[in-house]
Amino acid sequence: MTVQHRGPGAREDHPLPWGSWLTQVGREVEDDDGRRWRSVREAFWIGRLGFPSVHFVPEQQELLLRVLTALEHGWRSPSENMHDLFFGDMMFWRFYMCWLVSIRLAKAHDHGNPLSARLTEEGLQVRLMLSATAEPAWAELPIADVVEAVRHAHHGGPEGSREAMLQAFERETATRPSGFARKTVGRSHMIVLTGLSKDGRMPMRRTFWSLGFADSDDRDDFFGWLAVRAHRWDDWAAIAYRKGADRLTQHLLTLMSTSAGKGPDAG
Incomplete structure (x- = not known):
């Protein structure tokens, strides 16, 4: 399969992945100089970066x-x-x-x-x-507009609009291997993080982490903060799974503190 060479500096409205100009030769890929690589990642790592x-x-x-x-x-x-x-x-x-x-x-x-x-x-x-080319393949979330709406949602908007955005977001993320979701248990308004546990012979979905709130608005504020950072959820689930729920709580509190502040000296 031959793909038209665009070069690493080419620009277009919808750019193709790096290496789309490489030619498939058997189980290898070949660049314009005739160099062959076992994969596109190898062509990038060795051929482009020189590592x-x-x-x-x-x-x-x-x-x-x-x-x-x-x-x-x-x-x-x-x-x-x-x-x-x-x-x-x-x-x-x-x-x-x-x-x-x-x-x-x-x-x-x-x-x-x-x-x-x-x-x-x-x-x-x-x-x-x-x-x-990630293993497992990176799951692109088609939720950019929903996330943006959640991020800018506020209590003074039309009645029910914020809840509608949060529910739409939860529907979009429900099929992820791991993810956060809202729950109400009695008078406690909770956020739970679930994922696949591989401890036994049969992978089972279980709760890795949870946090309760006395007020649903506070819970939803935090869920909105999480929604904007959905691209980090899998890594956060790995922290809870491997190092425990307390470690993830500490990590999230640190991130919330630093995101609210000015951060370190940029110099």
Whole structure:
């Protein structure tokens, strides 16, 4: 299969994933210089970035996917993303952002500050490629408009409009492998996080984490905060599953605190 070469700098309204110009030759892919790779990811990792083929490549590619996805959605706050993606390691975060700008997957803004960078066209193409080739495949959520409505919903709007948006969001996310949902148990208004437990022979869906609220509006405010960050849910579920519910609570509280503040010095 031959795909027309667009090149990494090409622009169009709906960009194709990085590597769409490669040619399929048997079980390999071939670039315009005749170099062959076992996969598109290998062509990118070795051919584009010049990195060696080592055993920890998959984990680094998944980190890159998460960072590019966060950049595409836009930093909610620098500090929040530093804590969420780099576990508070400021040096690693600063270096990683400088590296992305240096390889032209991101472009610095705010007077050249790489910490507020946004994706370049090639960065978006790489994000699309990594998503399409992820294992398991990254599930794109067709809920951008709903999430935006939830984020801007407020108590002073038309009666029932906020609840309608929240219910629409829950319907869209109900089939995810893991996700947050609202529940009411007696007088407690709750948010629960469920996912597939693989401890036994038969994977079973169970609750990894829950949090109760005395007031439904407070519960829905928090659920709206979670909705805007739906692209992080799978990783948060992994924290609760592997490290326990208390660890996820601590993580979310840290993120909420940092997202509400000004974050670390951008210099």
